[in-house]
Amino acid sequence: MKAIALFSGGLDSTLAMKLIIDQGIEVIACNINTGFGSTKDRLTHMKNMCEQVGAEFRSVDIRDEYIKEVLFTPKYGYGKNFNPCIDCHAKMFEVAKRKMEEWGASFLISGEVLGQRPMSQNRESLDKVLNLSNCDGLLLRPMSAKSLEPTLPEINGWVDREKLENISGRNRERQMELAEQFGLKDYEAPGGGCLLTDENFSNKIRDFIAHDTFEVADIPTLKYGRQLRLPEGAKLIIGRNAEDNAVLEAIENPKYIHLSTELVGPHAMLSQNASNNDRVLAAKLVLAYCKAGFEGEQTLDFGGVALSTVSDLSRNDAQKYFI
Ligand code: SF4
Known part of the structure; x- marks a missing residue:
């Protein structure tokens, strides 16, 4: 039986x-x-x-x-x-x-x-x-x-x-x-319970479905990194730590392009169909999270396309776009 x-x-x-x-x-x-x-x-x-x-x-x-x-x-x-x-x-x-x-x-x-x-x-x-x-x-x-x-x-x-x-x-x-x-040991389950019961994560899903169709490949993009919604509708994800960066870097999702710089900084992803204004804003926000100590215009790689801008936004400025 x-x-x-x-x-x-x-x-x-x-x-x-x-x-x-x-x-x-x-x-x-x-x-x-x-x-x-x-x-x-x-x-x-x-x-x-x-x-x-x-x-x-x-x-x-x-x-x-x-x-x-x-x-x-x-x-x-x-x-x-x-x-x-x-x-x-x-x-x-x-x-x-x-x-x-x-x-x-x-x-x-x-x-x-x-x-x-x-x-x-x-x-x-x-x-x-x-x-x-x-x-x-x-x-x-x-x-x-x-x-x-x-x-x-x-x-x-x-x-x-x-x-x-x-x-x-x-x-x-x-x-x-x-x-x-029964002599059970270590039965306290470690963290990582169901994310659907988490208020922040639920907000991220709500935001996502207001802009896009949700698919399996989108799950990891909601689980890692700072999540920002830019004024013209693009989604920006900025890694918070080495773990986030490693996971984000490995994500292959046609809805996003990967952003990288020569500077010491986070890995980021941006909606593939982001407008020009959102692209420039995304570049500035990513620079705000890079290690300080650089000056002047910086060039970022937007999925193979170069974009240059100065860093004139702070991490505080980023707050208003957080989901
Ligand atoms: S949705 Fe409810 S029942 Fe389903 S895994 Fe999450 S907490 Fe459990």
Whole structure:
């Protein structure tokens, strides 16, 4: 008997997997990559948690499908920011359900806890997720199973319902107790949670879609660097540190040209279709972030085209263009 677990790396989904593995069932931990979550740190963390409970880790990339079908048209709307949590959960279960045959699994599990998140994990939301994903009966939530309707794996006797949990609400006491009992270590997930719940990132998406069509290749351009919208509509991205610079430099996105100078300074990207005025402004703003100590006109490379200007703007001047 095999189950697929929706796995985020958090303690609840790890415990949910352990409860099922302890009943002699093989569990594949399925992490769904929406493009707005996992960082490198988190990936290492997720693999570590899976190892501790004996689950096999797999990741499924749904970025394109997520943008086309969930992010901008959620049936149940958004949370506080750009997070379409109910539709997002439903999409994840739909994807996991699609994988069942290929991976030889008989049911699905998740670490959802009834009432833990007032908006997305109340009884009504959990039911909406079931309806939207067409997973009714197949989706077992081991952490709150005893408070929920019996599912197929319980009815068919594949899983002993009595050995599942009855957790509800925001109190984490029982989870801590279980973590201790199972000897779990390092279960605090590192940063890099879902960016869609972040106010600043949500603003960047709003700004982007007001000017352009959002595609998978645009995700990294929103994640790194200072983000500026120039007066005639161009988008300017200026690296904040070595990490940003390295990532931005490697981005190949036809919507942007790369800006570089001979000076010591950040890597920058500008909308490929920027007007002349925005190009000159972009050059001045990039120069404002270069290491001081140069004088007179400077020449910048705009994706193979040279542009010369003086540096007469400061970093303070840049502030008004920040998204
Ligand atoms: S927090 Fe992000 S990943 Fe989690 S359900 Fe909401 S939108 Fe999806």
